[in-house]
Amino acid sequence: MPVTVIVGAQWGDEGKGKVVDLLGDEAQVVVRYQGGNNAGHTIENERGRFALHLVPSGICNPDTTAIIGNGVVIDPSALRAEIDELESRGVSTANLKISGNAHLIMPYHILLDKVREMSLGNKKIGTTRRGIGPAYADKAARVGIRMQDLLDEKIFHQKVQAAMRSKSDILRLVYDQNVAGLEVECDRYLQMAETLRPYIADTSLLLWQAVAAGRSVLFEGAQGTMLDIDHGTYPFVTSSNPVAGFACVGSGIGPTAIDEVWGICKAYCTRVGEGPFPTELLDDTGRRLRDVGHEYGTTTGRERRCGWLDLVALRYAVRVNGMTGLCITKLDVLNDLDEIEVCTGYVSGGQSYDEMPPHQSDFHHAQPLYQSLPGWKADISGVRRWEDLPAEARGYLDFVAESAGCPVVLVSVGPRREETVRVR
């Protein structure tokens, strides 16, 4: 297995966790490169069910090195809780390595995320309120606190005090918040510092050594292409770059090291939070997709918005990620449908589009053009080989691959690991 990036092809929640868990057995190194504990995926294996938010999925395999790269933002309390949960259930975290350059989500970031969302009213982004945006904003403003700052109390205090000066004013004067206990909350991070010290490492070097030695490496993207701060539906996006290109930036490795980019895509579409979603179904079919697909957020428990597969957005995701393979998940959720619609284009402002409209307003007003494909009306969860899928299901997948311009390499037909059809 070469160096592979696993990337969300839609608005997140595509089932990346299952694919990473599956491929993680073959990977010697698994790397998170962006996002923070706004992500969440559940993995199931012989040790039970684990809800991971920050720690890479590969942690359950004792032979795999799990890396949290410099591009991730870390809430130390959330990280500590996740490590404790894993250890208490017999999963060793000895192979977890964390970049000293990864930025910390501070208590004032979480507060700012909450109050900003509240003040936006019906213009809110619908964030996970985990402080992700404010933490990345401070990184760009060069007033962020990094993982390595935890290891030097004096530097930590200096940096927190400098960062807090303007934050306190904003929180007090603009958002009418009581900031009295905030600095004490920041200091609590120092109490965790010694227990986190063993995990902090030069992860860029570790990764380079692994690649040079020909080890198999899996980059585990969080969120999805349409939530990318540069390439997604800005401003209704997360504050990092989920796209495959950022695997390099967020881990400290060059683009020539990457061999494969696999995009994970549900057989339909979902989105949490606000923002445009042309194929959203507000009717019984949408509710049915939500019920059958259990479309509720793992991190926040929110109901996901559901709709038909958007092939315009998928083709775009294939392009901006340079995808070499598509993994279609949750195909079984469509089992009972007579007809399945797929969006092959949009109409907006009297113009038709078969690629993403470059202007935001055209995308916001995009009306989907659908093609109807026949359903298979059969339980496919027991299928393990491509040739055993019903002809209509193969037809559906072939249509998706052809329209997206990328071959299907894996199909998921149920939540369990074995409920998978490997095409390659």
Ligand code: IMP
């Ligand atoms: P933030 O990442 O918490 O700032 O939220 C920004 C947007 O990204 C919101 O619409 C969130 O619902 C969405 N988002 C963040 N993380 C995920 C995820 O893991 N899956 C799906 N949506 C996400």
